[in-house]
Amino acid sequence: QVQLEESGGGLVQVGDSLRLSCAASEPILSRYAMAWFRQEAGKEREFVAGILWSDGSTLYSDSVKGRFAIARDNAEKMMYLQMNNLKPEDTAVYYCAADVNWGITSISTHQRIYDYWGQGTQVTVSS
Numbered sequence: 001q002v003q004l005e006e007s008g009g010g011l012v013q014v015g016d017s018l019r020l021s022c023a024a025s026e027p028i029l030s031r032y033a034m035a036w037f038r039q040e041a042g043k044e045r046e047f048v049a050g051i052l053w054s055d056g057s058t059l060y061s062d063s064v065k066g067r068f069a070i071a072r073d074n075a076e077k078m079m080y081l082q083m084n085n086l087k088p089e090d091t092a093v094y095y096c097a098a099d100v101n102w103g104i105t106s107i108s109t110h111q112r113i114y115d116y117w118g119q120g121t122q123v124t125v126s127s
Contacts, residue, residue, distance in 0.1 A: 002026055002116045004096050009121030012086055018126070020081040022096030022118060030054035033099040033107045034127065036070065036081045037042055038092035038123075049081060050107035051057065059107040063089075086125045093120040 003025035012018055020036070028034065035050035049070040050059045058070050069082040079096060097114035100109075108114070 002028075002098055002100070004116055004118035006094060006096050006118040006121040009094060011124045011126060014125060014127050016080070016085060016086050017084045018021070018086060018097075018123060020083065020094055020121060022079040022081075024077040024079075024098070028053050028072070028074065028079075028098070031100060031102050031104055033101075033104055034072070034079050035097050035099070035107065036079075037095045037097055037111055037114075038090075039095070039120075040092045045111050047109035047111070048094070051079065052107055053057060054104070054106070057107070059109070061109070062069045063070070083123070086123075088125050088127050091123060091125050093122050095120045 005023045008020040032053040036048040037045045038048050051070045062075040067085045071080045096118045098116040099114045
């Protein structure tokens, strides 16, 4: 069972940058899709960005496209989310998640598809 742990959250100002990290307890294999979700207080968890581990293809939500970048480091069993030009509406708890499926070929934006989750890290953007 894969364990995921996020880090890197914090309090920043509008326009600042922040990089989140997700550490996996075991090697992330080509049958994984990894993703970042976020959840604002009182709202449903929403998809932010995802990466297909087999070929590195990525997917972003419209709200973060052009500002956020998802990346992976196979050797270090890490996934990252570089967040630039942060806005108050980016304030949320950010979660990393893993979808494990033999023959996986696409990135799902639905949280119910994901098998493993981290505990989350808080990002607060102050104006």
